[in-house]
Amino acid sequence: MTSDDIAGFFARRAELDLDAYLELDFTFECAGDPRSAAAHLCSEQSTAQWKRVDVAEDYRPRFGAKVLELEATPLPHGFSYPVANAPTGGVHRCRAVIAHPHGNFGARLPNLMSAVMGEGVFFAPGIPLVRLEDIRFPASYLASFDGPQFGVTGVRRLLQAFDRPIFFGVIKPNIGLPPAPFAELGHEGWLGGLDVAKDDEMLADAPWSPLAERSALLGDARRRAEQATGVPKGYLANITDEVDRLVALHDVAVANGANLVMLNALPVGLSGARMLRRHARVPLVAHFPFIAAFSRLGAYGVHSRVFTRLQRLAGFDVIIMPGFGSRMMTPEHEVLENVRACLEPMGDIRPSLPVPGGSDWAGTLETVYRTLGTTDFGFVPGRGVFGHPMGPAAGAASIRQAWDAIRDGVPLTERAATQTELRAALAHFRAP
Amino acid sequence: MTSDDIAGFFARRAELDLDAYLELDFTFECAGDPRSAAAHLCSEQSTAQWKRVDVAEDYRPRFGAKVLELEATPLPHGFSYPVANAPTGGVHRCRAVIAHPHGNFGARLPNLMSAVMGEGVFFAPGIPLVRLEDIRFPASYLASFDGPQFGVTGVRRLLQAFDRPIFFGVIKPNIGLPPAPFAELGHEGWLGGLDVAKDDEMLADAPWSPLAERSALLGDARRRAEQATGVPKGYLANITDEVDRLVALHDVAVANGANLVMLNALPVGLSGARMLRRHARVPLVAHFPFIAAFSRLGAYGVHSRVFTRLQRLAGFDVIIMPGFGSRMMTPEHEVLENVRACLEPMGDIRPSLPVPGGSDWAGTLETVYRTLGTTDFGFVPGRGVFGHPMGPAAGAASIRQAWDAIRDGVPLTERAATQTELRAALAHFRAP
Numbered sequence: 004m005t006s007d008d009i010a011g012f013f014a015r016r017a018e019l020d021l022d023a024y025l026e027l028d029f030t031f032e033c034a035g036d037p038r039s040a041a042a043h044l045c046s047e048q049s050t051a052q053w054k055r056v057d058v059a060e061d062y063r064p065r066f067g068a069k070v071l072e073l074e075a076t077p078l079p080h081g082f083s084y085p086v087a088n089a090p091t092g093g094v095h096r097c098r099a100v101i102a103h104p105h106g107n108f109g110a111r112l113p114n115l116m117s118a119v120m121g122e123g124v125f126f127a128p129g130i131p132l133v134r135l136e137d138i139r140f141p142a143s144y145l146a147s148f149d150g151p152q153f154g155v156t157g158v159r160r161l162l163q164a165f166d167r168p169i170f171f172g173v174i175k176p177n178i179g180l181p182p183a184p185f186a187e188l189g190h191e192g193w194l195g196g197l198d199v200a201k202d203d204e205m206l207a208d209a210p211w212s213p214l215a216e217r218s219a220l221l222g223d224a225r226r227r228a229e230q231a232t233g234v235p236k237g238y239l240a241n242i243t244d245e246v247d248r249l250v251a252l253h254d255v256a257v258a259n260g261a262n263l264v265m266l267n268a269l270p271v272g273l274s275g276a277r278m279l280r281r282h283a284r285v286p287l288v289a290h291f292p293f294i295a296a297f298s299r300l301g302a303y304g305v306h307s308r309v310f311t312r313l314q315r316l317a318g319f320d321v322i323i324m325p326g327f328g329s330r331m332m333t334p335e336h337e338v339l340e341n342v343r344a345c346l347e348p349m350g351d352i353r354p355s356l357p358v359p360g361g362s363d364w365a366g367t368l369e370t371v372y373r374t375l376g377t378t379d380f381g382f383v384p385g386r387g388v389f390g391h392p393m394g395p396a397a398g399a400a401s402i403r404q405a406w407d408a409i410r411d412g413v414p415l416t417e418r419a420a421t422q423t424e425l426r427a428a429l430a431h432f433r434a435p
Numbered sequence: 436m437t438s439d440d441i442a443g444f445f446a447r448r449a450e451l452d453l454d455a456y457l458e459l460d461f462t463f464e465c466a467g468d469p470r471s472a473a474a475h476l477c478s479e480q481s482t483a484q485w486k487r488v489d490v491a492e493d494y495r496p497r498f499g500a501k502v503l504e505l506e507a508t509p510l511p512h513g514f515s516y517p518v519a520n521a522p523t524g525g526v527h528r529c530r531a532v533i534a535h536p537h538g539n540f541g542a543r544l545p546n547l548m549s550a551v552m553g554e555g556v557f558f559a560p561g562i563p564l565v566r567l568e569d570i571r572f573p574a575s576y577l578a579s580f581d582g583p584q585f586g587v588t589g590v591r592r593l594l595q596a597f598d599r600p601i602f603f604g605v606i607k608p609n610i611g612l613p614p615a616p617f618a619e620l621g622h623e624g625w626l627g628g629l630d631v632a633k634d635d636e637m638l639a640d641a642p643w644s645p646l647a648e649r650s651a652l653l654g655d656a657r658r659r660a661e662q663a664t665g666v667p668k669g670y671l672a673n674i675t676d677e678v679d680r681l682v683a684l685h686d687v688a689v690a691n692g693a694n695l696v697m698l699n700a701l702p703v704g705l706s707g708a709r710m711l712r713r714h715a716r717v718p719l720v721a722h723f724p725f726i727a728a729f730s731r732l733g734a735y736g737v738h739s740r741v742f743t744r745l746q747r748l749a750g751f752d753v754i755i756m757p758g759f760g761s762r763m764m765t766p767e768h769e770v771l772e773n774v775r776a777c778l779e780p781m782g783d784i785r786p787s788l789p790v791p792g793g794s795d796w797a798g799t800l801e802t803v804y805r806t807l808g809t810t811d812f813g814f815v816p817g818r819g820v821f822g823h824p825m826g827p828a829a830g831a832a833s834i835r836q837a838w839d840a841i842r843d844g845v846p847l848t849e850r851a852a853t854q855t856e857l858r859a860a861l862a863h864f865r866a867p
Contacts, residue, residue, distance in 0.1 A: 049637075052607040052818055055620070056826055062611030084516055084732055087766040106642065107610055113675050114639050116702035121724030122636060125731070126757070126793070131764050175484040178539055179494030188487070204554060205481070207546050210538065243545050246678050247710040270548035272704020278679040292553030296736050297729040299557070300516055304728050304736075325558070332563050334519040361558070386484055394488055 004042055011053075011061070012042040014069035014102065022141045024102035026071070027119055031099065031133035032082050032302065034092035037075035040129040041099050045070055048123030049107060066107055072100040083302040086131035096302075105140075110147030112273045112317060120305050135305045138312060145350030148277075151320040153286045154353030155346070155379055158320055161262065161286065162198045163235050167378050167410070168368075169356065170198045170402055171239070172395070173385035177203030182212050186220035188395050189238065192388055193228035195399030195424075199237035200225075203385070204267050204290040204323075207243045208252060214240060215255050222260015239263040239288055246275035250282050257285055263321070269293040269310070273317045280318030288358075289319040299332065307337060311344040315355045321381060326359025327371060335374065342375055358383050365405035365415070365428040372409060392431045393424060401428035436474055443485075443493070444474040446501035446534065454573045456534035458503070459551055463531065463565035464514050464734065466524035469507035472561040473531050477502055480555030481539060498539055504532040515734040518563035528734075537572075542579030544705045544749060552737050567737045570744060577782030580709075583752040585718045586785030587778070587811055590752055593694065593718065594630045595667050599810050599842070600800075601788065602630045602834055603671070604827070605817035609635030614644050618652035620827050621670065624820055625660035627831030627856075631669035632657075635817070636699050636722040636755075639675045640684060646672065647687050654692015671695040671720055678707035682714050689717055695753070701725040701742070705749045712750030720790075721751040731764065739769060743776040747787045753813060758791030759803060767806065774807055790815050797837035797847070797860040804841060824863045825856060833860035 033040035045068035046053075053062040075095040082094055108114035120135050127133070151157075159165055172192045174185055189200035200221070208214035221238045228236050240261035242252040249271070253264055266276050268289040280287060297304035307324070314322050324341045325331040331338075338359050345357040357380050359371065364387025371382060384402065391398030404425040408418035419426040465472035477500035478485075485494040507527040514526055540546035552567050559565070583589075591597055604624045606617055621632035632653070640646035653670045660668050672693035674684040681703070685696055698708050700721040712719060729736035739756070746754050756773050757763040770791050777789040789812050791803065796819025803814060816834065823830030836857040840850035851858040 050608060050610045051635075052609065052822055053611070054608060055612070055616070056822060056824060062608055066611040086731060086764055087733075087769075088761045088764045090761065107637065108639065108641060111639075111677050113677065113699060113702035113704075114637075117636060117675060117699045117724040120728055121699070121702070122722075122727075125725075125727035126763060128762060131731075176482060176486060176494055177484065178482045179485070179498040180487070184487070203483075204549060205539065205546075207540065207543075209540060243549060245543050245545065245709060246704065246706045247713075267545060267549045267553070270545035270553070270704075270706075272545075272678065272702075272707055274678045274702075275704055275707060277677060281679075290554075292549040295554075295557035296552055299518060299563075300732070300735060301519075303732060329520045329522065330560060331558060332518055332520045337519075390484055390488060392488060 009042040011063045012045040022143045026139040027101045028137040029099045031130045033129045034090035035129050037095045037097050041070045044127040047127045068103040074098045089131040142350050148316045150352030153320045155356045169381040171383040172197045172388035175385050175389040182217040182220050186224045190224035191395035192399045193236045195396030196403035197399045201239035202241035207241045218256040218259035218261045241265045243267040249279045267292045277317040286320035288321040289314045290323045308340045308344045311341045321356045323358040326361045331361035364432040365401040368405045369409050397424040400424040441474040443495045444477040454575045458571040459533045460569040461531045463562045465561045466522035467561050469527045469529050473502045476559040479559045500535040506530045521563040574782050580748045582784030585752045587788045601813040603815040604629045604820035607817050607821040614649040614652050618656045622656035623827035624831045625668045627828030628835035629831045633671035634673035639673050650688040650691035650693045673697045675699040681711045699724045709749040718752035720753040721746045722755045740772045740776045743773045753788045755790040758793045763793035796864040797833040800837045801841050829856040832856040
C-alpha cells in the first residue's frame with residue numbers, strides 16, 4: 004500500500020456515522036510499520052481490492068473498515084510466540100480500535116464471525132499474532148436480534164428464586180449411568196435444595212441414555228420433588244446434537260418435563276442456537292466446550308467475552324463459562340469481564356444469567372459471591388453435590404447451608420458445627 | 436487420583452475393540468507427573484466421576500477414554516507460552532495417543548467436537564497447554580456419515596476438467612460492487628479460461644448485492660460463457676448465512692444458475708453444513724474463516740487437519756484452506772497434511788478437492804503443483820485474475836497459459852515471450 008492507500012483506512016469517529024459500524028478492539032504484534040499493518044488489517048477484513056482495474060471508483064469510504072485508534076510499543080525481543088513464516092522486521096505490540104461497517108454483511112452471526120474473526124483478521128500481512136479483544140454493537144445492529152427470551156428475571160421467576168444465586172448441580176456420574184438411577188440422583192439433589200439438576204455437557208441423546216427416556220424420568224422426578232418441597236425445580240436437558248434435530252429434541256424434552264434446555268454453543272454453532280431460540284418455549288442454556296481452544300492465550304485468538312456477547316445476542320438465557328480457581332486456568336479479570344458481558348446494558352437485549360463454573364462445592368461459594376459482587380449468578384457444582392460423601396441430597400443441602408451462612412454473615416466453620424451436611428463437605432472437599 | 440485410578444485410564448490396543456474407539460493424537464505440556472496428567476486428560480473427556488458414592492460400580496471399562504501411547508520429554512525452561520494460573524511443578528512436553536469410545540456420544544458432529552476439543556480436553560488438571568493434533572475414525576463410525584456427494588470425481592465431471600488443476604477465481608472487488616458489474620467480471624473471467632468464478636467469503640446475501648439478484652445475473656453470464664467457449668463453467672455462490680436460511684438460499688442460488696455453493700464452515704457450524712449436504716443438489720465448498728484462531732500455534736489449540744477431516748465428514752466436496760507462501764503463515768508440511776486429509780482413503784467417504792489458497796497468480800502455480808505432486812487440487816487466485824492489469828479475461832488466460840507451460844515443460848518466462856497475458860502477469864505481480 005502507498006501512504007495514501009494507508010490513509011484511506013484511517014478515520015476519526017466524528018467523520019463516521021457510528022451507527023453503521025461495529026467497534027472492534029484488537030491487540031496485535033506486527034513486523035514493520037504499525038500504521039501499514041493496521042491499514043492491512045482493515046483492508047483484508049473489508050475491501051481487500053477496493054476498485055476495478057481501470058475504473059475510477061473507491062469502495063473504501065462506504066465499505067472499508069477504519070482504524071479509529073492505534074497505539075504501538077516496540078517489542079525488542081520479537082514476537083511473543085513463534086509462528087511459521089512470520090514476517091521479519093522490527094516488531095511492535097499494538098492496540099487498535101477498528102470500525103467495521105456492519106452493512107457489509109448484516110445481522111447474521113456466521114457472516115459477523117467471518118468478518119471479525121475470519122481470514123481478513125488472521126491473515127493480514129505483517130500480523131502473525133492478533134487477538135480480537137472485544138466487540139461493541141450500535142443500537143441499530145442490536146435491534147435485529149431477539150436476544151434471551153427469559154433472561155435473568157425470567158429464569159428467577161421460573162424457579163421462584165430471588166435475591167440469591169441460582170443453584171445448579173451437574174448430575175454425576177455424567178457418562179454411563181442409565182436413565183433410572185440418573186433420575187434418582189437428580190431427585191435427591193432437588194430434595195436437598197438444588198434449583199436445577201442438569202445433564203453434563205458430554206451427556207446428550209446417547210444410545211445408553213436416550214433423551215426421551217431420560218427426560219421423561221427426570222420430568223417425573225422433578226414434579227415429585229416440587230410436590231415434596233413445595234418449590235419449583237428445574238431439569239436442564241442437554242439437547243446438544245446436529246442442528247436439524249434441535250427442534251425435535253427440544254419438543255420431546257420439554258413435553259417430558261424438562262423446563263430448561265442446554266446447547267454446547269460453539270460445537271452446535273451460534274446460528275443453530277439462534278434458530279432454536281425462535282422456537283424455544285423454555286430458557287436456553289449455553290455451555291462452553293471449544294471456546295478455550297482460541298481464548299486462553301493472551302496474545303492470540305479471540306477473547307472469551309466476545310463469545311459471551313455473541314451467545315447473549317444469539318438468545319441464551321443462561322451462559323455457563325469457565326469460573327474462578329486454578330483448575331479453570333482463567334484470570335480473575337476475565338471471569339469478571341464475562342460476567343459483566345452477561346449483565347451490562349446491551350440495547351434492548353435482556354441480560355443472561357452468568358454461571359462461572361469449575362470444581363465448585365460449598366466451600367467455594369463465598370469467594371465466588373464476594374468476587375462477583377452480585378447475587379445474579381448461577382453456581383454449578385458437579386462432584387460438590389453428587390460426589391458428597393453423604394449423597395446428593397446432602398451435597399445440595401451443603402450448598403444451601405453455605406449460602407445461608409454467607410447471607411447471615413456467619414463463618415462456614417461455625418455454621419458447620421450444627422449442620423452435618425456442610426460439616427461433611429468441609430471435611431471431604433477441603434482435602435488437598 | 437491414586438495410582439490404581441491412573442492405571443484405569445491406560446490400555447493396550449490389543450485389550451480394546453478398536454472399532455468402538457476414535458484415536459486422538461494429542462501433544463501437551465504438563466506440570467507434575469505425565470502419567471497422571473494423561474489419565475486426567477482421559478478422565479475429564481469421558482467418565483470424570485466413574486461411580487456413584489457408595490455404589491460398587493466402575494464406568495471406566497466401557498465409557499472411559501484410554502491412553503494407548505505416552506511419551507514425555509522434560510522442558511527445563513517451562514511452558515512454551517505463559518498461561519494464567521498455570522500449575523506448578525516440573526514441566527514435560529508429551530505426545531499421547533488416546534482411544535475415546537465414540538459410543539459415549541454417537542455420530543454427531545457437535546457431540547464429537549464437545550468430546551475431543553471440549554472442556555475435558557482444555558481443562559484437564561495439570562495441562563495448561565494442549566493441542567489436538569489428529570483424529571482417526573474406525574470404519575463403523577465413518578459408516579454413519581455420508582461425506583461428499585460429488586467428491587473430486589464429481590466436481591471434475593461437472594466442469595469437464597480432467598488431468599489438470601481446477602481453476603477458480605475470486606471475483607474482486609469483493610465488497611461493494613453491485614451485481615451487474617460483478618457478473619460482468621465473472622463473465623470475463625470465464626471467457627479467459629476460469630473453470631469457476633466465485634464469490635468472496637465475505638460476500639454473501641448482502642443488501643447491496645442480494646444473492647437472488649447476483650445469482651440470476653451470474654447464472655445468465657455463466658450460460659453465455661458456456662455457449663461462447665463450448666465448455667462447462669461453474670458459478671460458486673457464497674450462501675453463508677444463518678442455518679435456517681441455508682436451504683432457501685441454496686434453492687434460490689441453484690435455481691438461478693449457481694452450480695456450486697459455498698459456506699464459511701466454522702462460522703456456520705459443521706452441523707449446519709451436514710444438514711445442507713442432505714438437501715444439496717450441487718457441490719458444497721468450504722471456506723476457512725476462523726480456523727486460524729485455534730490452529731496457528733504449534734503448542735496449543737487444534738491442528739487444522741482435524742477440521743479438514745471434519746469438513747470432509749460433514750460432506751464438503753471442495754475444501755478451501757490456507758496455502759503456501761509467507762502471506763498465509765502456514766508451514767508447508769501443514770498444507771500438505773491438509774491436502775492429504777482431503778484425498779487419502781477414509782472408509783467409504785469420497786475425497787474432497789483441496790484448494791490451498793492465498794495470494795496466488797500465474798507465477799505461483801508451478802510451485803503449488805510441484806509441492807503437492809498431484810493435479811487433484813484447485814487453484815484460487817483473486818487479484819491474480821481480477822487485478823490483472825489487462826482485466827479479468829487476461830488474468831484468467833495468464834493462469835491457463837502458465838498451466839500449459841508447466842504441462843509442456845516450458846519455463847514461464849519462455850512462454851511469456853509469445854503470450855501477452857502471461858507476460859503482463861509476470862511483469863505486474865512479480866514486483867515486490
